[in-house]
Amino acid sequence: MGEPELSRLDRDEILASLRRMRLLQSATPQIVPLTGGVSSLIVRVDDAGHRFCAKSALPKLNVSADWRVPVRRNRAEVDWMRTAAELVPGAVPTILGQDVEGNMFAMAWLDPDRYPVWKHKLLAGEISIETARQIGAAIGHIHSVTSEKPELAAQFDNGEDFEALRLDPYLRETAKRHDDLGKQLSAIAHRTARTRLALIHGDVSPKNILVGPDGPVLLDAECATWGDPAFDLSFCLNHLLLKSVHMPARAMVLLESLAALLEEYLSRVTWEPVAEFEARAAALLAALALARIDGKSPVEYLRSNEQEMVRDTSRALISRPPTRLIDVVTPFKEILA
Structure with a gap:
């Protein structure tokens, strides 16, 4: 099975969000959508030798039922992860940045070979x-x-x-x-x-x-x-x-x-x-x-x-x-x- 296409947020919107977070070092990062989620668009970003993830909540979940939820939940996720990180160090990925305007945040990439699901x-x-x-x-x-x-x-x-x-x-x-x-x-x-x-x-x-x-x-x-x-x-x-x-x-x-x-x-x-x-x-x-x-x-x-x-x-x-x-x-x- 091939990698999914970017269908919910196009490349320009993702780039704009990443720039607002001041995370990019190059003009042409590689952005690859990841599989596995039904509620969010998750991408892997490779930029000047640095790899990380970015995540944005979808207004409609990718399930057969018509299931719509406000995208503001993206902020709750970041807040929870920051709170959990203080209480159980290492129990969540490190948050690298948050773009409230674009409902997107970035977090550290964890290699699937070392961090299996x-x-x-x-x-x-x-x-x-x-x-x-x-x-x-x-x-x-x-x-x-x-x-x-x-x-x-x-x-x-x-x-x-x-x-x-x-x-x-x-x-x-x-x-x-x-x-x-x-x-x-x-x-x-x-x-x-x-x-x-x-x-x-x-x-x-x-x-x-x-x-x-x-x-x-x-x-x-x-x-x-x-x-x-x-x-x-x-x-x-x-x-x-x-x-x-x-x-x-x-x-x-x-x-x-x-x-x-x-x-x-x-x-x-x-x-x-x-x-x-x-x-x-x-x-x-x-x-x-x-x-x-x-x-x-x-x-x-x-x-x-x-x-x-x-x-x-x-x-x-x-x-x-x-x-x-x-x-x-x-x-x-x-x-x-």
Whole structure:
């Protein structure tokens, strides 16, 4: 497959943005669009021996559904990355510049050979429990520290964008397709929207995490907001759960990774009683499992029989709300054993 064409922002607009950031040393840098994203245009820039990335948010996401979101989320991403860099050094790429006018920012290039995508490694069967532990520790630390910084609430008052990017396309859309569970799913969405306890990333997915030589590196924080930490944890655990369904030969080690990530994370929950936190996270995990089948952004790798298994299992869990995350994982584990 060849590299994608520049179709959303032409070369002149990208060059203008890079010049406003004072990043170019030559008049003719090489600009190469990168694959893999549905919400942004991401390019690699090679300029006078210097390589870096530039990213600009798209007004319409590249999915089959008509999914439009304000491009101002680009600024939330930069703010989240700068905050995370202070709390967990090395956990995000270095920000090189920001062009508010052009809704673009630039960040350090991380060589894919040294920083592979966690999703690619998982699907290839290269599963490291230690990597999962490190991710749980990093996310938990960011949540714990920022929960004690209420001044961040105003800076990250992005609830409207979080609704458009996460709650509506995942939970509310799924509620429309499952009338009998609509009340439960809508209640979970409403509770998540009104729970504002810490700075959250909003898209802690294996596709947005690089496995670096010194630990995980988190990307793509467009959904960042002051919100419910349970969403970040459940969103990430859901991907491990779904991959265990898709990869039955590796299911047990994937579920061990899930347990390791969860253990590290829960040890850092300081902002409320763990039982209260876990009850919200468990309900979210069951709902998100169904949402990745029947929401606006279904996972692409599940076969039809795997989709049915996830659909049936998650529907049963939503109808009888679990209070612990293990209560969500156990039915899947029993089927896969």
